[in-house]
Every structure is written in C-alpha cells, then in structure tokens.
Amino acid sequence: MARNEPGERSAKLKITDLSLPDTAKEIVIRSGIIDLYPPQEDAIRAGALDGKNLVLASPTASGKTLVAELCALKHIVEKGGKTIYLTPLRALANEKFDEFKKYSQMVKKNGRRVRMGISTGDFDSSDAWLERYDVIITTNEKADSLLRHRAKWIDEISLVVADEVHLLNEAERGPTLEVVLARLMQVNPDAQILALSATINNVAEIAEWLKAKYITVEWRPVPLKEGVLFQEEIQYRDGAARRIDKKVKDPAMNLALYTIKTGGQALVFTSTRKMSVSFAKKAAGEIDTILTKPSKRAAEHEADRILATGERTRISESLAELVRCGAAFHHAGLAGGHRRIIEDAFREGKIKVLTATPTLAFGVNLPARTVIVQDYRRYEPGYGWYPISVLEYKQMAGRAGRPKYDKAGEAVLIAKTSDEADYLMESYILARPERIWSKLAVERILRSHVLATIAADYAHTERGLYEFFGKTFYAQQYDVTAIKSIVTKILKYLYDEEMVEVVGENINATTFGRRVSELYIDPVSAVIVRNAFKRKPEYLTDFSFLHLIAHTPDMEPIIRPYSSEYDQVGLYMEEHKAELLVETPDEWEDRIDYEQFLGEIKTAMTLQAWIEEMTEDQMIEKFRVQPGDLYRAIETAKWLLHATRELAVLFNHRQAQTHALELITRTEKGVKRELLPVVKLEGVGRVRGRIIFNAGYRTIEDLKHANLEDLVNLPLVGSKLARKIKEQVGGFVKRETLEKLEKAEEFKQKALTEF
Numbered sequence: 001m002a003r004n005e006p007g008e009r010s011a012k013l014k015i016t017d018l019s020l021p022d023t024a025k026e027i028v029i030r031s032g033i034i035d036l037y038p039p040q041e042d043a044i045r046a047g048a049l050d051g052k053n054l055v056l057a058s059p060t061a062s063g064k065t066l067v068a069e070l071c072a073l074k075h076i077v078e079k080g081g082k083t084i085y086l087t088p089l090r091a092l093a094n095e096k097f098d099e100f101k102k103y104s105q106m107v108k109k110n111g112r113r114v115r116m117g118i119s120t121g122d123f124d125s126s127d128a129w130l131e132r133y134d135v136i137i138t139t140n141e142k143a144d145s146l147l148r149h150r151a152k153w154i155d156e157i158s159l160v161v162a163d164e165v166h167l168l169n170e171a172e173r174g175p176t177l178e179v180v181l182a183r184l185m186q187v188n189p190d191a192q193i194l195a196l197s198a199t200i201n202n203v204a205e206i207a208e209w210l211k212a213k214y215i216t217v218e219w220r221p222v223p224l225k226e227g228v229l230f231q232e233e234i235q236y237r238d239g240a241a242r243r244i245d246k247k248v249k250d251p252a253m254n255l256a257l258y259t260i261k262t263g264g265q266a267l268v269f270t271s272t273r274k275m276s277v278s279f280a281k282k283a284a285g286e287i288d289t290i291l292t293k294p295s296k297r298a299a300e301h302e303a304d305r306i307l308a309t310g311e312r313t314r315i316s317e318s319l320a321e322l323v324r325c326g327a328a329f330h331h332a333g334l335a336g337g338h339r340r341i342i343e344d345a346f347r348e349g350k351i352k353v354l355t356a357t358p359t360l361a362f363g364v365n366l367p368a369r370t371v372i373v374q375d376y377r378r379y380e381p382g383y384g385w386y387p388i389s390v391l392e393y394k395q396m397a398g399r400a401g402r403p404k405y406d407k408a409g410e411a412v413l414i415a416k417t418s419d420e421a422d423y424l425m426e427s428y429i430l431a432r433p434e435r436i437w438s439k440l441a442v443e444r445i446l447r448s449h450v451l452a453t454i455a456a457d458y459a460h461t462e463r464g465l466y467e468f469f470g471k472t473f474y475a476q477q478y479d480v481t482a483i484k485s486i487v488t489k490i491l492k493y494l495y496d497e498e499m500v501e502v503v504g505e506n507i508n509a510t511t512f513g514r515r516v517s518e519l520y521i522d523p524v525s526a527v528i529v530r531n532a533f534k535r536k537p538e539y540l541t542d543f544s545f546l547h548l549i550a551h552t553p554d555m556e557p558i559i560r561p562y563s564s565e566y567d568q569v570g571l572y573m574e575e576h577k578a579e580l581l582v583e584t585p586d587e588w589e590d591r592i593d594y595e596q597f598l599g600e601i602k603t604a605m606t607l608q609a610w611i612e613e614m615t616e617d618q619m620i621e622k623f624r625v626q627p628g629d630l631y632r633a634i635e636t637a638k639w640l641l642h643a644t645r646e647l648a649v650l651f652n653h654r655q656a657q658t659h660a661l662e663l664i665t666r667t668e669k670g671v672k673r674e675l676l677p678v679v680k681l682e683g684v685g686r687v688r689g690r691i692i693f694n695a696g697y698r699t700i701e702d703l704k705h706a707n708l709e710d711l712v713n714l715p716l717v718g719s720k721l722a723r724k725i726k727e728q729v730g731g732f733v734k735r736e737t738l739e740k741l742e743k744a745e746e747f748k749q750k751a752l753t754e755f
C-alpha cells in the first residue's frame with residue numbers, strides 16, 4: 001500500500017473515532033492532538049489497532065510515535081499484554097518514556113494504574129522488576145541482553161514496537177536489532193509487530209520478513225522545499241530559484257543570517273567537529289548584533305547554565321561564549337549535560353544557529369525552519385572522507401520546518417561549483433533513498449549471537465542454529481548458506497575455547513560460555529581476559545587492568561593516538577611492559593597491529609589519568625580527548641571491568657576480583673582510591689569529594705563528627721549539600737542551626753548578585 005498525496009481521503013479520522021477507552025482518548029486530546037495525521041490514519045485503517053503486523057514508513061515528524069502509543073494502549077486494556085518499545089539510542093528511549101508517561105493516569109481493568117517502565121543500562125541483569133510494567137521502553141542492546149537473560153516477562157509481550165527500523169542497515173548496530181526482532185518472533189510468534197521507519201526503498205522486503213503489511217506515506221506536517229545553494233542563488237527541485245543577499249563571503253552563512261532575519265532558526269550540518277565549531281563561531285559574530293534585547297538576555301541565561309553544569313573546560317567555555325550570542329555547536333565530544341542544555345535551548349528558540357555533525361540527524365527531535373547541509377561529505381576517523389547516503393541526507397532534510405511555527409521548511413545543500421550543484425540535485429534531492437541491507441553475516445558480530453542462541457537455550461543443535469539464523473533478514477535477502485559457513489566456523493571457535501561442549505547431537509553451553517553470553521561481551525574478549533588470568537606479570541597495577549580491557553574488541557577505538565603522539569605512547573608502553581597482561585607486538589613486524597596496540601595503550605593512559613583525578617580540561621590538553629568521548633570510554637570501561645570481575649570470580653582469581661571491583665567505582669567516579677568513602681555519598685562527585693577530603697574529612701566517621709557550619713563554608717558545598725551529607729552519614733542537625741545557615745547563605749548570594 002503506498003500513497004503519496006494526502007488529498008484523496010474521505011472523512012478525516014479523529015481521535016474520538018478510535019475504538020479505545022475514553023480515558024485514553026482524553027489524555028491524547030489533552031496533549032493537543034485532535035485529528036489524526038495521514039500516516040496515522042492509514043496505519044489505523046490498515047489494522048494497527050486490530051493486531052495486524054505493520055511497517056509504517058513516513059518522513060521525520062509525521063507522527064509515527066502516536067500510532068505506537070495507541071497500539072500499546074489497546075494491548076494494555078484489551079489484551080492485558082505487555083509492549084516492548086525498541087529504540088536505537090538511550091536519549092531516544094528517554095524521550096519516548098516521557099511521552100508514554102502521560103498515560104500512567106489511566107486505570108486498568110483490575111483497578112490499578114497503567115505502568116510505564118524504562119530500562120537501558122546494566123547489561124548483566126534480567127531486570128525481574130520490569131515484570132510489573134505494561135510498557136517497557138529499552139534500547140536494542142538492552143533488549144538483546146534481556147533476551148539472553150531469559151527474563152520471564154518476555155513471554156507476556158504481545159506488542160513489539162521497533163522504532164527507526166531502517167537502522168538494520170547500520171554495520172555496527174543493525175545486527176543487534178535484527179537478532180532481537182528475529183528472537184522475539186521466535187519466542188512470541190503471536191505478538192503484534194509494529195515497525196516504524198524513515199522512507200526507504202525496500203520497505204516491502206522488511207515487511208515480508210516481519211510478516212507485515214506496509215504503508216509508505218510521503219506526507220509531512222510542514223511542507224518541505226529542497227534546494228541547492230551555489231553562490232547567491234538557491235535552485236529548488238521544482239525549477240524555481242531564489243537569490244540570497246550577500247553579506248559575507250560564505251553562502252551558507254548568508255542563508256543562515258537570512259533565516260534569522262526573517263524570524264526563523266537555522267540548523268547547519270557540517271562534516272567535522274572542527275567545522276561545526278568554526279561555523280558557529282563565525283555565526284555568533286554575525287548574529288550578536290541582530291539579537292533583540294530579550295533574546296540576548298535569554299541566551300545569556302543559557303550560557304550561564306552551561307558554565308554552572310559539570311566540569312568547566314575550554315570546550316564548555318567556548319560553547320558558553322557562543323550561546324551568549326545566540327549560536328552553538330553540537331557534537332559527540334560535548335558532555336551530556338551541555339548537550340541537553342543546547343538541545344532544549346534550541347527547541348525553545350533561544351539559540352538561532354545550531355551547527356551539528358551528522359550524529360544529530362539521527363532520532364533527536366530538533367526541528368528548524370532552515371536546514372543547511374554545508375558539506376555532503378563526512379569525515380570518520382579511521383575511514384577518511386566519504387559522501388553521506390541519500391537516507392542520511394533525507395534524515396537531515398527532514399528536520400526542516402517547525403510545526404506550528406513555520407509555514408514551510410527549507411533544506412539546502414551547499415555547492416562549491418556549478419557542476420557540484422548539478423551533482424547534488426541529481427544525487428540527493430532527486431534521488432531515492434538506498435535499499436536497506438542486512439549486515440549480520442560478519443564473524444565478529446555473529447560470534448556473540450551464536451553463543452547466546454545456545455547459552456540461553458534458544459537452540460541445542462547445529463540444525464536448530466541454522467533454523468534460527470535462517471529466519472533473519474539476512475537469510476531472506478541473501479542466502480542461508482552464506483551465514484551457515486560462518487556459524488560453523490564460530491562453533492568451532494566456541495568449542496576450542498571451551499564455551500560450548502558437544503554431547504551426541506546436542507550442543508550445550510559450559511558455565512564459562514553461559515556467563516560470557518550473559519555478560520554481553522564478545523567471546524574473544526572473554527578469552528583475552530581468561531588468558532590474562534593465567535599470566536604472572538611482575539607487577540599487577542591499575543594500568544594492567546585498564547590496558548587489559550582496552551585490548552578487548554569490546555572497547556571501541558573511541559580514543560586514538562595522533563601520529564605525533566606515537567613516540568610518547570610507545571615510550572610509555574616500554575616503561576610499563578612489566579605490568580601488561582597481554583603480549584606486546586613487535587613494532588617492525590606488523591605496523592598496523594602495532595599502531596592499534598598504541599591506541600589501546602592510549603585508551604588505558606586516558607582512563608588512568610581519569611582515575612588519578614586529572615581534570616577534564618587537562619585531559620583535553622594532554623590527550624586531546626573531549627568530554628563526550630571520555631564519557632563513552634568510561635561507560636564501556638565500567639561494563640568491561642564488571643565482566644573482568646565476574647570472570648575473575650568464575651576462575652577464582654582473588655586478586656583480580658578485588659582489584660577490578662575497586663576499579664569499577666573509581667572509573668565511575670573518576671577518583672583516586674583514597675576518595676572512595678567520600679564519593680559514595682549522594683551529591684558528592686570527584687570535584688567536591690576532593691575538596692571535602694582535603695579539608696580533613698576522609699571517612700564517613702569524620703563527616704559524622706563534622707561541624708555543619710564548617711561543611712557549608714567549603715567551596716562548592718553550600719547548605720543544601722551539607723545537609724544532605726549529614727543526613728546520609730547519620731549526623732544530627734539542629735533545626736535552628738540549619739535555618740540560621742540558610743539565611744546566611746541567602747544573604748551572601750543576594751549580596752553577590754547585587755554586587
């Protein structure tokens with residue numbers, strides 16, 4: 001079923017027309033939605049509320065989430081079933097959770113309120129507590145780990161929502177979604193499947209795999225004009241053209257300035273982080289003068305919020321400077337807290353020009369009147385330059401046009417020559433998005449899925465394995481024999497490494513194999529860790545363990561050495577050779593291996609600096625590692641240290657058990673060992689923890705006896721935190737003392753602001 005024009009419909013479907021409980025409809029209407037958007041209407045008419053499997057492919061912001069919400073409500077009320085809502089990103093899971101929460105006011109038949117739950121962290125748990133929830137929102141990776149733990153409530157799932165299903169095409173994360181969907185179809189063949197997608201070329205193929213009908217609707221809430229800007233003229237797809245006033249040399253900047261002057265906001269996609277910062281800087285210089293006084297004040301307020309959030313670094317300072325002038329940049333190097341402030345401020349119209357690397361195009365709901373694609377190429381460390389896909393371009397372009405604020409949205413690609421202008425028109429604006437291809441049959445990726453299939457009892461024989469992988473999207477698109485040969489090779493590896501054993505026809509997981517599957521790590525990582533336990537290095541240090549986890553394939557190469565650092569990192573490696581738990585490669589034998597190894601050493605050095613309390617700003621200077629990257633490396637490190645500890649328990653390596661356990665908390669908090677007692681307290685992080693410790697409060701006992709006034713007077717502590725600390729350590733605080741302190745602090749604050 002496909003429809004391009006919304007014109008031919010009969011009567012418009014309204015929320016009140018739907019066969020849903022009145023309370024549910026009331027909540028939707030109260031949120032401001034009265035009529036259904038065309039894609040929603042088509043989905044309902046195609047049987048979304050009657051349990052039909054459906055793939056809904058429609059543009060960005062065309063309201064796909066609401067279809068999922070309505071379906072989920074139907075299941076809760078009429079079937080008493082559970083919904084699992086799969087998203088590709090944690091940020092997206094949080095966004096969906098916020099949208100679903102409003103239905104918690106609803107009451108189920110049995111008299112209890114409807115429960116919405118979210119679970120995205122900790123890959124080593126079955127999260128039995130989720131049993132109580134009616135809708136469970138997760139990331140694809142978390143769902144995969146829950147399936148490996150055979151969470152009991154999975155059998156109760158009656159609706160599977162797969163959001164952004166075009167992700168199947170992504171090399172790293174597509175296969176996880178593919179296996180999760182295949183697994184859920186295997187476990188609950190009767191569950192309804194609702195897959196939501198951007199418009200893609202082969203929806204029919206995905207629908208066939210999911211045994212679903214499909215709907216493609218090219219409808220958008222705000223009309224979109226697409227064009228190419230060369231020098232001063234935009235050429236639109238319908239042949240029309242428009243001139244843009246030339247104020248500065250850069251055409252992209254002229255278009256951004258024009259957008260702001262006419263009351264809109266511009267979102268500029270750049271190819272690299274560096275470009276995003278430099279464009280935002282130039283934009284700030286230009287727009288500062290055209291901001292109205294109230295806009296300027298609002299922007300200044302946001303800038304101050306950035307400075308007051310998290311650790312102060314040269315990046316947060318330069319970001320705050322730009323925000324003060326109404327511009328900002330957004331990329332994966334930013335700390336999470338700063339990124340959220342930017343996103344909210346842009347949504348609220350306080351930032352006029354936002355530059356971003358393409359990571360933003362994916363999922364985050366940030367519309368702007370004009371989307372400018374400054375460069376159709378993208379730079380990926382380790383790969384180099386390549387042109388973005390049509391699908392990616394369409395995702396970026398789809399951000400153009402804010403419902404309720406803009407009559408139309410505009411997406412404009414920037415051309416440097418007139419030939420390039422023709423090329424961009426042909427290859428992006430007039431082109432159809434690519435087909436989606438499964439990326440499952442790669443040994444490195446399939447390894448853990450093969451082990452999980454056996455370890456979690458989804459198959460017991462080689463035939464059972466082929467049967468399962470024969471039902472994947474890969475098998476449908478290609479040929480099951482291609483995947484068979486890889487599965488056979490993996491089985492041999494798992495057998496040789498004692499993760500599975502063979503009894504007659506049956507293949508069973510060993511205790512080791514089962515634990516590895518639950519820990520959600522690559523079997524190769526587990527083998528590296530197990531073999532490390534057999535070694536007897538001269539010294540067993542923090543660095544030994546940090547390097548060990550950096551050496552596993554599960555530590556993505558987030559932190560890379562620059563070629564100018566090779567000598568320094570190589571030297572560090574030589575100096576610390578006696579601590580390493582793995583063999584070092586020969587510099588002259590295999591250069592690629594050697595450079596990769598230096599990457600692992602640098603990752604470990606960075607993590608070590610973090611737990612030695614180097615500040616984020618010092619880390620930017622010393623390692624050129626930005627806070628966002630550091631945070632991602634820390635998250636992965638915590639998970640791998642947990643796996644290391646669990647394997648140490650399994651293999652009875654006492655020293656590794658205690659050392660890894662301590663490193664988990666130190667990595668989480670970024671502190672030296674001596675700070676551990678203090679940072680256990682809620683509200684006390686690495687910076688405040690150090691202040692408290694240096695003031696002489698080294699243990700909980702010290703804090704119990706501390707004078708409240710002394711605590712309040714410590715830098716960055718204040719009465720609120722001091723009181724919270726006292727409550728946690730069990731110290732007694734007199735009400736009068738507290739009131740007196742709060743008053744004094746208020747007075748101090750007031751004096752400061754007036755000054």
Ligand SMILES: Nc1ncnc2c1ncn2[C@@H]1O[C@H](COP(=O)(O)OP(=O)(O)OP(=O)(O)O)[C@@H](O)[C@H]1O
Binds near residue numbers: 036058064065
């Ligand atoms: N029928 C409706 N009437 C008015 N607003 C609506 C309606 N349906 C959805 N919306 C609003 O439209 C916005 C975009 O919806 P949604 O996030 O579901 O888009 P989407 O199709 O999932 O896009 P993406 O591909 O970017 O994920 C939301 O803010 C939502 O509240």
Ligand SMILES: [Mg+2]
Binds near residue numbers: 064163196
């Ligand atoms: Mg969506």
